Amino acid sequence: MCGIVGIVGKGPATPRLVDGLLRLEYRGYDSAGVATLVDGHIERRRAEGRIRNLEALLLEQPLAGSTGIGHTRWATHGAPNENNAHPHATEKVAVVHNGIIENFAELKAELVAKGRKFATDTDTEVVAHLLTVLILEGLSPEAAMAAAMHRLHGAFALAVIVAGRPDLLLAARRGSPLAIGYGEGEMYVGSDALALAPLTKMISYLDDGDWAVLTTDGAQVYDQNDKKVAREVRETVLSGALVGKGNFQHFMQKEIFEQPAVIGDTLRSYVNPATHRVTLPELPADLATLKRVQLVACGTSFYAASVARYWIEQLARLPCDVEIASEFRYRDPVLEEGGLSMFVSQSGETIDTLSALRFARGRGQKIAAIVNVPESSMAREADALLATHAGPEIGVASTKAFTTQLAVLAAFAFAAARARGTQSPERLATLAQAIAGIPEKVSGVLAADDRIRAAAKIVAPARDVLYLGRGTAFPIAMEGALKLKEISYIHAEGYAAGEMKHGPIALIAPDVPVIVLAPNDEWFEKTASNVQEVRARGGQVVLFSDKAGIAKIGNLAVAAIELPSCDPFVAPILYSVPVQLLAYYVALIKGTDIDKPRNLAKSVTVE
Numbered sequence: 048m049c050g051i052v053g054i055v056g057k058g059p060a061t062p063r064l065v066d067g068l069l070r071l072e073y074r075g076y077d078s079a080g081v082a083t084l085v086d087g088h089i090e091r092r093r094a095e096g097r098i099r100n101l102e103a104l105l106l107e108q109p110l111a112g113s114t115g116i117g118h119t120r121w122a123t124h125g126a127p128n129e130n131n132a133h134p135h136a137t138e139k140v141a142v143v144h145n146g147i148i149e150n151f152a153e154l155k156a157e158l159v160a161k162g163r164k165f166a167t168d169t170d171t172e173v174v175a176h177l178l179t180v181l182i183l184e185g186l187s188p189e190a191a192m193a194a195a196m197h198r199l200h201g202a203f204a205l206a207v208i209v210a211g212r213p214d215l216l217l218a219a220r221r222g223s224p225l226a227i228g229y230g231e232g233e234m235y236v237g238s239d240a241l242a243l244a245p246l247t248k249m250i251s252y253l254d255d256g257d258w259a260v261l262t263t264d265g266a267q268v269y270d271q272n273d274k275k276v277a278r279e280v281r282e283t284v285l286s287g288a289l290v291g292k293g294n295f296q297h298f299m300q301k302e303i304f305e306q307p308a309v310i311g312d313t314l315r316s317y318v319n320p321a322t323h324r325v326t327l328p329e330l331p332a333d334l335a336t337l338k339r340v341q342l343v344a345c346g347t348s349f350y351a352a353s354v355a356r357y358w359i360e361q362l363a364r365l366p367c368d369v370e371i372a373s374e375f376r377y378r379d380p381v382l383e384e385g386g387l388s389m390f391v392s393q394s395g396e397t398i399d400t401l402s403a404l405r406f407a408r409g410r411g412q413k414i415a416a417i418v419n420v421p422e423s424s425m426a427r428e429a430d431a432l433l434a435t436h437a438g439p440e441i442g443v444a445s446t447k448a449f450t451t452q453l454a455v456l457a458a459f460a461f462a463a464a465r466a467r468g469t470q471s472p473e474r475l476a477t478l479a480q481a482i483a484g485i486p487e488k489v490s491g492v493l494a495a496d497d498r499i500r501a502a503a504k505i506v507a508p509a510r511d512v513l514y515l516g517r518g519t520a521f522p523i524a525m526e527g528a529l530k531l532k533e534i535s536y537i538h539a540e541g542y543a544a545g546e547m548k549h550g551p552i553a554l555i556a557p558d559v560p561v562i563v564l565a566p567n568d569e570w571f572e573k574t575a576s577n578v579q580e581v582r583a584r585g586g587q588v589v590l591f592s593d594k595a596g597i598a599k600i601g602n603l604a605v606a607a608i609e610l611p612s613c614d615p616f617v618a619p620i621l622y623s624v625p626v627q628l629l630a631y632y633v634a635l636i637k638g639t640d641i642d643k644p645r646n647l648a649k650s651v652t653v654e
């Protein structure tokens with residue numbers, strides 16, 4: 048993953064590089080560093096851990112220079128310590144890198160044989176040495192960059208400064224995203240437009256395989272065949288303002304509480320509040336005659352897609368496959384020519400999902416993307432964009448992006464059902480009503496905040512936790528378990544409640560809390576039997592249900608938390624919220640770094 052930023056400019060570079068890095072910290076926070084040219088020489092400052100450690104170092108040891116590069120790291124090759132922190136430098140160049148150089152071992156052996164001495168365990172250092180050797184062999188830095196691009200395998204974005212050339216910044220992109228920013232007498236590169244937003248609104252995006260030469264006057268972009276090309280420069284809508292936490296203790300908490308508002312914002316794009324009519328943007332497929340749809344995603348977005356499969360098949364009788372993106376293309380799936388593949392992603396940059404999108408396009412699929420970041424690679428590459436309007440999600444554990452994805456997918460399932468004539472006008476009217484009413488119901492769920500906080504005390508001491516649900520509550524059980532794992536570091540598993548007796552029931556013990564999601568839907572009675580089975584074995588049940596459900600089985604639970612009753616269709620959206628809050632309050636008790644949990648990054652741009 049990692050975030051990179053670069054400036055070839057006229058003013059002091061370091062504070063602006065650090066500001067750019069702060070906007071990219073969602074991409075990784077294992078270490079951070081900057082390098083600039085001071086009197087033509089490369090100077091670096093690097094620190095393990097958060098960017099604030101780098102800021103502290105820069106206070107003690109400031110770094111001058113108007114041309115420089117910066118990096119915030121999510122470690123792939125080499126431990127996350129200062130020595131492995133980027134930029135990596137030689138006497139000639141300094142390099143920052145996002146991605147993986149897959150043939151680094153082979154290149155390293157070749158460069159070591161040429162007498163180059165390596166100082167780190169990273170794959171990136173080969174880029175610095177490769178460029179250095181090429182320059183020492185007599186190539187100009189620009190020609191060295193062109194030659195290096197033909198030697199490097201893998202997915203990467205690079206920014207490079209060259210000793211003695213304060214007028215020059217080199218950049219390259221293969222796989223990992225890279226934006227170029229156009230300033231006045233200055234030029235910038237960044238992993239995304241957000242990093243550059245305070246510097247400029249004028250942005251272009253490198254295409255895959257492009258590399259670029261930036262000077263204070265502008266940029267010349269070359270494609271993968273080293274042909275000069277022009278990439279469209281556009282005005283970004285992103286704001287330079289950093290998002291704040293308001294009165295909340297953590298971004299995650301703020302984002303959980305924003306859900307009624309952002310689900311409302313998202314639904315307003317798809318559902319007319321007066322008529323309850325659902326309108327989607329023009330899709331590259333006719334929903335009435337479509338034979339099959341694939342939903343492809345990772346992590347939390349995959350669980351949103353998994354809920355949608357129930358909706359799409361039950362409501363619209365449209366066959367639907369749900370795929371984990373990192374498996375999808377390597378499975379060599381059979382895809383019908385002209386079929387519809389939909390990719391679900393908060394960031395729109397997750398490399399597994401983006402690669403799956405490109406794979407599907409190569410197999411003749413029409414592409415729709417459900418994405419939160421409107422200028423992301425997936426949003427740009429899709430035939431149709433179904434935007435979520437969650438706003439910037441800063442907490443690494445996804446919350447509001449998930450429920451807004453569900454809102455869009457609910458609208459999609461509804462539109463498919465209407466187009467295919469699979470539901471009566473009366474049922475469609477009730478469904479539309481239920482969809483339009485989600486924000487208010489979610490506000491009702493948030494009112495249970497105190498009771499969920501109290502239930503967190505039951506879960507916090509556990510080493511293992513089980514989440515159970517049936518039907519659309521099953522993916523929510525998996526999502527709940529993922530949230531708990533991510534931010535509290537407690538081992539948790541989400542199971543289909545009916546699957547428990549096939550193995551996981553062996554885990555039931557008084558010290559393994561069992562979180563049961565039991566909306567009053569067609570599966571309720573069966574889930575209730577599973578709760579009996581847990582109790583019969585001494586398991587401690589934390590139950591989420593509505594008034595009627597709690598009246599029936601609340602006595603079996605150590606904590607029974609009442610949620611608003613609702614149409615079962617929208618229940619998975621409502622039941623997402625208490626599992627987010629439960630994970631949040633457990634993590635609060637455990638004192639973890641909730642917004643930036645260990646080992647994770649917000650945007651995963653490596654395979």
Ligand code: F6R
Nearest residue numbers: 346347348392393394397444445
């Ligand atoms: C979990 C989480 C991740 C992401 C996954 C995909 O809280 O956020 O599991 O859902 O990395 O990311 P996007 O949705 O950006 O493609």
